[in-house]
Amino acid sequence: MSLLNTPFWEVFLASFDPAAWKSLVPAIWETLYMVGITCVITLVGGVILGLILTVTNTFGLLPIVWLNRSLSAVVNCLRSLPQMIMIILMIPVARMILGKAYGVNACIIALAASCIPMFARLVESSLLEIEKGKVDAAKAMGSSSFQIIFRIMIPETLPSLIRGFTVAIIAVISMTALAGNFGAGGIGDIAVRFGFQRFQHEVLFAAVYVLVALVQLVQFAGDAASKILLKKRHLI
Amino acid sequence: MSKPLIEARGVSRVYADADGGGVEALLDVSLEISKGEFVSLIGPSGCGKTTLLRLIAGLDEPQRGEALLDGVKIEGPSSERGYVFQHVNLFPWFTVEQNIAAGLKARGVYKERKDDVKAFVRLAGLEGFEKSYPHQISGGMAQRASLARALINDPKVLLLDEPLGALDSFTRFALQDIILDLWEKRGATMIFVTHDVDEAIYLSDRVVIMTPRPGRISEIIDVGFERPRHRNDAGFMKLRASILEKLNLVGERKAPEYFL
Ligand SMILES: Nc1ncnc2c1ncn2[C@@H]1O[C@H](COP(=O)(O)OP(=O)(O)OP(=O)(O)O)[C@@H](O)[C@H]1O
Numbered sequence: 001m002s003l004l005n006t007p008f009w010e011v012f013l014a015s016f017d018p019a020a021w022k023s024l025v026p027a028i029w030e031t032l033y034m035v036g037i038t039c040v041i042t043l044v045g046g047v048i049l050g051l052i053l054t055v056t057n058t059f060g061l062l063p064i065v066w067l068n069r070s071l072s073a074v075v076n077c078l079r080s081l082p083q084m085i086m087i088i089l090m091i092p093v094a095r096m097i098l099g100k101a102y103g104v105n106a107c108i109i110a111l112a113a114s115c116i117p118m119f120a121r122l123v124e125s126s127l128l129e130i131e132k133g134k135v136d137a138a139k140a141m142g143s144s145s146f147q148i149i150f151r152i153m154i155p156e157t158l159p160s161l162i163r164g165f166t167v168a169i170i171a172v173i174s175m176t177a178l179a180g181n182f183g184a185g186g187i188g189d190i191a192v193r194f195g196f197q198r199f200q201h202e203v204l205f206a207a208v209y210v211l212v213a214l215v216q217l218v219q220f221a222g223d224a225a226s227k228i229l230l231k232k233r234h235l236i
Numbered sequence: 237m238s239k240p241l242i243e244a245r246g247v248s249r250v251y252a253d254a255d256g257g258g259v260e261a262l263l264d265v266s267l268e269i270s271k272g273e274f275v276s277l278i279g280p281s282g283c284g285k286t287t288l289l290r291l292i293a294g295l296d297e298p299q300r301g302e303a304l305l306d307g308v309k310i311e312g313p314s315s316e317r318g319y320v321f322q323h324v325n326l327f328p329w330f331t332v333e334q335n336i337a338a339g340l341k342a343r344g345v346y347k348e349r350k351d352d353v354k355a356f357v358r359l360a361g362l363e364g365f366e367k368s369y370p371h372q373i374s375g376g377m378a379q380r381a382s383l384a385r386a387l388i389n390d391p392k393v394l395l396l397d398e399p400l401g402a403l404d405s406f407t408r409f410a411l412q413d414i415i416l417d418l419w420e421k422r423g424a425t426m427i428f429v430t431h432d433v434d435e436a437i438y439l440s441d442r443v444v445i446m447t448p449r450p451g452r453i454s455e456i457i458d459v460g461f462e463r464p465r466h467r468n469d470a471g472f473m474k475l476r477a478s479i480l481e482k483l484n485l486v487g488e489r490k491a492p493e494y495f496l
């Protein structure tokens with residue numbers, strides 16, 4: 001059913017028909033799989049990278065200026081690439097690591113390469129906002145740098161880290177849809193194949209609903225989690 | 237005087253200010269404090285009291301001179317030097333009890349000394365508020381909690397940076413007695429920063445008067461009075477008058493140095 005020869009209203013109704021969802025449902029699972037794995041990788045990689053960026057800066061806990069500068073330069077390089085170019089660039093890398101250059105797992109590499117640096121910067125900016133007095137208090141009671149990182153810096157900034165991660169997840173979702181074009185499957189792939197190549201606009205509509213719902217859900221969960229923490233600390 | 241426990245030898249600390257110049261927060265300051273002594277630092281805002289305390293705590297380094305503890309150069313923070321901050325500095329994501337226990341956990345002795353946490357909660361008069369978060373308790377309670385948090389590590393020296401500055405006078409008097417009591421019982425050496433002349437005389441063995449720009453010690457006064465002290469004694473009043481005079485706070489009303 002195409003918008004070119006069918007009224008909007010009919011396409012809209014058809015988008016709720018099980019027929020429109022037949023090929024979409026498996027694609028949703030593919031997307032969730034990709035988003036899930038990429039988010040885990042992004043979370044771990046981004047937190048580690050963001051922490052290193054924070055503690056090694058000149059005023060940080062363990063200043064190592066050369067490391068900070070070089071990591072920062074790498075992060076900037078990765079972040080300057082548009083996501084589509086990153087996906088194309090990572091094709092040979094995926095072939096090297098996985099033996100094949102297409103498919104879900106190959107795209108996860110590109111997604112992670114693009115999202116880790118982005119989330120790392122968000123983590124860094126949260127951690128840099130930490131009140132210096134809290135770190136001093138921890139130092140004065142004899143805490144090691146390791147304890148300060150895990151018992152002070154991360155708990156203190158957790159609400160804002162959660163908000164940053166929410167932003168990152170949403171970026172992953174949108175990039176996953178893009179990766180669909182490059183053999184990763186998922187909702188993006190369905191949207192292009194049915195909505196663009198076959199003019200089955202009811203499927204395109206359905207794909208849009210799923211993406212919107214997903215993003216809303218993530219944003220809602222992220223907001224709620226950070227709100228609960230702030231409430232507990234009586235900061236709101 | 238026996239060998240000093242804490243010693244500052246000609247410490248200087250310059251901060252860069254906004255227009256590229258330097259603020260001499262401390263210039264060539266020397267001070268010796270013996271074990272078990274209660275010393276107050278007093279002086280106008282910006283005379284380097286916090287700066288000196290931070291150097292002794294090891295949170296900052298002097299650009300010249302050195303600070304020593306037991307004759308050993310202080311090269312970083314340690315749990316033997318407890319610090320109560322000018323601005324209450326409890327960890328908002330911990331309960332009162334967890335805040336007080338934080339020092340034990342930092343040193344990895346929490347398991348053995350779990351019962352101490354209860355004792356310090358009681359000492360700080362915070363029974364019933366163990367599970368409260370810092371924002372749910374009053375300013376006085378929060379300051380008692382930070383006192384307990386610093387004391388639980390059994391520091392050789394307790395550095396107190398205007399711990400009572402933000403409190404009303406009722407709470408303030410009560411806490412002064414709590415601090416004295418702790419000092420007498422636990423025998424920790426105290427370095428106490430204050431703006432309040434009465435408080436300094438009431439609490440200390442010696443009062444160190446500091447002057448700003450550059451931050452220096454102008455005079456050290458021995459307070460010889462018997463304890464417990466009475467704020468309305470003739471001697472107390474006389475000493476207060478003489479310290480106020482030294483701080484230029486009495487006499488003719490001067491034109492203010494700055495306007496709001
Ligand atoms: N981190 C800093 N950066 C720049 N200047 C500083 C810094 N800390 C202190 N100063 C300056 O050093 C001087 C001494 O500061 P300090 O905090 O030691 O004063 P203080 O005696 O504790 O004052 P107050 O009674 O108001 O707390 C001040 O002029 C202040 O502006």
Ligand SMILES: [Mg+2]
Binds near residue numbers: 285286397
């Ligand atoms: Mg101060």
